[in-house]
Amino acid sequence: MWGVIVVLFYLGVAKQFEPLLLVPIAFGALLANLPTEGVLTAEMRPDGVYETATFKIDGKLEHYTAPTVEVAPDGTVTQTAPASGTVKVERVEGGLYDFISQGIKLELFPPIIFLGVGAMTDFGPLIAMPRTLLLGAAAQLGLFLTFMSATLSGLFTSKEAASIAIIGGADGPTSIFVSNKLAPHLLGAIAVAAYTYMSLVPLIQPPIMRLLTTQKERRIRMKSLRKVSKLEKLIFAVVVMIVCILLVPAASPLIGMLMLGNFLRECGVTERLVKSAQNEIINVVTIFLGTSVGLTMSGESFLSGQTIGIILLGVVAFCFSTAGGVIVAKLMNLVSRKTPINPLIGSAGVSAVPMAARVSQVEGQKYDPQNHLLMHAMGPNVAGVIGTAVAAGYFISTLGGG
Known part of the structure; x- marks a missing residue:
C-alpha cells in the first residue's frame, strides 16, 4: 500500500498531475496505513461501510450515524435513536477525521x-x-x-x-x-x-x-x-x-x-x-x-x-x-x-x-x-x-x- 502512496505522491508532486487533490489524497492514505491515534476510529461493518463517531449513551457504547446528532441552544448534545426517541449523550468519542469526513x-x-x-x-x-x-x-x-x-x-x-x-x-x-x-x-x-x-x-x-x-x-x-x-x-x-x-x-x-x-x-x-x-x-x-x-x-x-x-x-x-x-x-x-x-x-x-x-x-x-x-x-x-x-x-x- 505504501507503494501506491509513493506513486500518488510522485504523480502529484513530481509530475504535477492534479496536485491539489492527489497530494491530500496521498497524505490521507499514508495516515490510514499508520497506527495513528485520535485521527480515525472508524470500524468497518460487514457490508464494507465504515461507521464513525461512537456515542456513549447511559454508560453503554452504541453506534449511531452522525446525521441524527442534535445540539440544543444550551449546548446539550442529544442523539435521536431510531426506536427510543431522543436520548442524552454523555460523551461523543471519535478521532479528528471521524468528524471532518x-x-x-x-x-x-x-x-x-x-x-x-x-x-x-x-x-x-x-x-x-x-x-x-x-x-x-x-x-x-x-x-x-x-x-x-x-x-x-x-x-x-x-x-x-x-x-x-x-x-x-x-x-x-x-x-x-x-x-x-x-x-x-x-x-x-x-x-x-x-x-x-x-x-x-x-x-x-x-x-x-x-x-x-x-x-x-x-x-x-x-x-x-x-x-x-x-x-x-x-x-x-x-x-x-x-x-x-x-x-x-x-x-x-x-x-x-x-x-x-x-x-x-x-x-x-x-x-x-x-x-x-x-x-x-x-x-x-x-x-x-x-x-x-x-x-x-x-x-x-x-x-x-x-x-x-x-x-x-x-x-x-x-x-x-x-x-x-x-x-x-x-x-x-x-x-x-x-x-x-x-x-x-x-x-x-x-x-x-x-x-x-x-x-x-x-x-x-x-x-x-x-x-x-x-x-x-x-x-x-x-x-x-x-x-x-x-x-x-x-x-x-x-x-x-x-
Missing part, C-alpha cells in the same frame, strides 16, 4: 466544490454556440457503456457499476457524490481513479483525438463567438437549474450549487462572495475532501481485485467519453456544412474544466498554429459538467441511492 458522508463537500466551479466558470461560450451542448451530452457515452459492461460482467452490482461509470465524466466531486450514495465501500478506489484520470487528460485524450480525425478536420477554423450579455448568462443559470432539477431532482445539490456559484459570478454585485467561493471556500474543502478520501484507503480495503477492475473500467469509460464527443462533432458536420465544427473540441465534452478545453487548443495548434479553439472548446466542456451531474442524478434516482 462527515462532509463526505453528509454530502457537503462535493456540492460546495461545485459552488466554486460555478464561480470560476464562464458559460458564455456554451450560450453563444448552443449546439455544443450536444457534444457535452455525447461525452456521457462512456458512462452508460461502462455501466452496462460492469453490470453484465457480474463482478459488480448495478449500484457499484453506476459509481464506477461516473469516472468516465472526468469529474472527481461527482464521482465521490455518487459513490457515497450508491457504493460507499468503493469510495477510495473510485476517487483515486477519477482524479488520476482527470490529471492524465493531456496524455489519454490526444491519441484518441488523432485516431478519430483527419488532418483536414484538425485544421478547421471556427468563426469567432459572439459576445454574450450579462442578462443572457443570468437567465441561462436560472433556466438550466430549473430544467435540470425538474427532470432529475436527485441532481439538485450539484446543479443548484453550480448555478449559484455562476449566478454570483455573473450578477456583478457579489464580488466578495465570488472571491470566497473561488478561493478560500473551495481550497479549504479541497484539503478536507482529499484527506478524507485518502483515509478510506487502508490496505485491507484498497488492495483488492475490485480496485484493479475499477481502475481498468475507469479508463475505458474515459476513453469512450472522449471518443463520443469527437464522433458526434464529426456527425454534426455532415448536417451543417456551412458552419463546421472542429471535431477536436468534441473531446472537451468531459467534465475536466478547463483542462480538456486546453487539450483541444494544444492539439489544434499542432496542425495550425493560428487556430484558436480554446473558447469554442469551453462550450462542450461546461456542457459536460452539467451532463455528468444530470447523469449522476439519473443513476441515483433510478437505483435508489440516499
Whole structure:
C-alpha cells in the first residue's frame, strides 16, 4: 500500500498531475496505513461501510450515524435513536477525521466544490454556440457503456457499476457524490481513479483525438463567438437549474450549487462572495475532501481485485467519453456544412474544466498554429459538467441511492 502512496505522491508532486487533490489524497492514505491515534476510529461493518463517531449513551457504547446528532441552544448534545426517541449523550468519542469526513458522508463537500466551479466558470461560450451542448451530452457515452459492461460482467452490482461509470465524466466531486450514495465501500478506489484520470487528460485524450480525425478536420477554423450579455448568462443559470432539477431532482445539490456559484459570478454585485467561493471556500474543502478520501484507503480495503477492475473500467469509460464527443462533432458536420465544427473540441465534452478545453487548443495548434479553439472548446466542456451531474442524478434516482 505504501507503494501506491509513493506513486500518488510522485504523480502529484513530481509530475504535477492534479496536485491539489492527489497530494491530500496521498497524505490521507499514508495516515490510514499508520497506527495513528485520535485521527480515525472508524470500524468497518460487514457490508464494507465504515461507521464513525461512537456515542456513549447511559454508560453503554452504541453506534449511531452522525446525521441524527442534535445540539440544543444550551449546548446539550442529544442523539435521536431510531426506536427510543431522543436520548442524552454523555460523551461523543471519535478521532479528528471521524468528524471532518462527515462532509463526505453528509454530502457537503462535493456540492460546495461545485459552488466554486460555478464561480470560476464562464458559460458564455456554451450560450453563444448552443449546439455544443450536444457534444457535452455525447461525452456521457462512456458512462452508460461502462455501466452496462460492469453490470453484465457480474463482478459488480448495478449500484457499484453506476459509481464506477461516473469516472468516465472526468469529474472527481461527482464521482465521490455518487459513490457515497450508491457504493460507499468503493469510495477510495473510485476517487483515486477519477482524479488520476482527470490529471492524465493531456496524455489519454490526444491519441484518441488523432485516431478519430483527419488532418483536414484538425485544421478547421471556427468563426469567432459572439459576445454574450450579462442578462443572457443570468437567465441561462436560472433556466438550466430549473430544467435540470425538474427532470432529475436527485441532481439538485450539484446543479443548484453550480448555478449559484455562476449566478454570483455573473450578477456583478457579489464580488466578495465570488472571491470566497473561488478561493478560500473551495481550497479549504479541497484539503478536507482529499484527506478524507485518502483515509478510506487502508490496505485491507484498497488492495483488492475490485480496485484493479475499477481502475481498468475507469479508463475505458474515459476513453469512450472522449471518443463520443469527437464522433458526434464529426456527425454534426455532415448536417451543417456551412458552419463546421472542429471535431477536436468534441473531446472537451468531459467534465475536466478547463483542462480538456486546453487539450483541444494544444492539439489544434499542432496542425495550425493560428487556430484558436480554446473558447469554442469551453462550450462542450461546461456542457459536460452539467451532463455528468444530470447523469449522476439519473443513476441515483433510478437505483435508489440516499
